[in-house]
Amino acid sequence: MQITVSGKQVELSDALRTRVGTSLDLMASKYFEHAIEAKVTFSRLRSNFTCDINLHAGRGIQLRGEGEASEANNAFDLAAEHVAKRLRRYRRRVNEHHRDLANRERPAAARQFILQSEEEHAEEVQTHPAVIAETITEINVLTVAEAAMRMDLAAQPVLMFRNSASGQFNVIFRRPDGNLGWIDPGK
Numbered sequence: 001m002q003i004t005v006s007g008k009q010v011e012l013s014d015a016l017r018t019r020v021g022t023s024l025d026l027m028a029s030k031y032f033e034h035a036i037e038a039k040v041t042f043s044r045l046r047s048n049f050t051c052d053i054n055l056h057a058g059r060g061i062q063l064r065g066e067g068e069a070s071e072a073n074n075a076f077d078l079a080a081e082h083v084a085k086r087l088r089r090y091r092r093r094v095n096e097h098h099r100d101l102a103n104r105e106r107p108a109a110a111r112q113f114i115l116q117s118e119e120e121h122a123e124e125v126q127t128h129p130a131v132i133a134e135t136i137t138e139i140n141v142l143t144v145a146e147a148a149m150r151m152d153l154a155a156q157p158v159l160m161f162r163n164s165a166s167g168q169f170n171v172i173f174r175r176p177d178g179n180l181g182w183i184d185p186g187k
Contacts, residue, residue: 003037005017010043010044053082
């Protein structure tokens with residue numbers, strides 16, 4: 001991680017720069033394997049030092065922490081604690097999201113068949129329609145509203161899904177009058 005330590009109208013000691021660099025490296029590596037950069041700026045406000053930390057931890061992840069104290073080291077400690085608290089919260093949310101995804105039921109695999117219509121094989125003497133295509137598809141766990149939205153987005157006439165409320169297999173389809181039909185086997 002690239003760390004830039006600067007001071008606005010404040011002289012910074014090498015010991016402070018080293019301490020800031022090692023602390024931020026340790027903190028960022030605890031929560032992110034490859035943090036990108038950090039900018040730490042010290043300045044004077046009245047009789048106190050202020051420390052502003054801007055940490056670019058990853059794609060789209062910007063964190064900011066501020067601290068104010070009578071000494072520069074204490075101001076950095078306060079700002080670093082703000083950043084660490086935000087990193088912990090972010091990591092906790094990511095972990096909870098992954099746990100929720102792990103606990104969610106995985107989509108079931110099913111075969112989808114496309115059958116030849118009766119008009120296409122009227123001249124042939126067959127009593128059953130011929131299978132034109134066979135594909136593997138997923139049966140997702142969805143609410144009825146999500147299933148209707150996915151069916152409309154994919155411009156499909158019918159969609160089979162596992163109802164997230166009941167856990168049962170359900171089917172929604174486009175009726176000849178343009179409305180949606182819903183088949184729910186119930187309990």
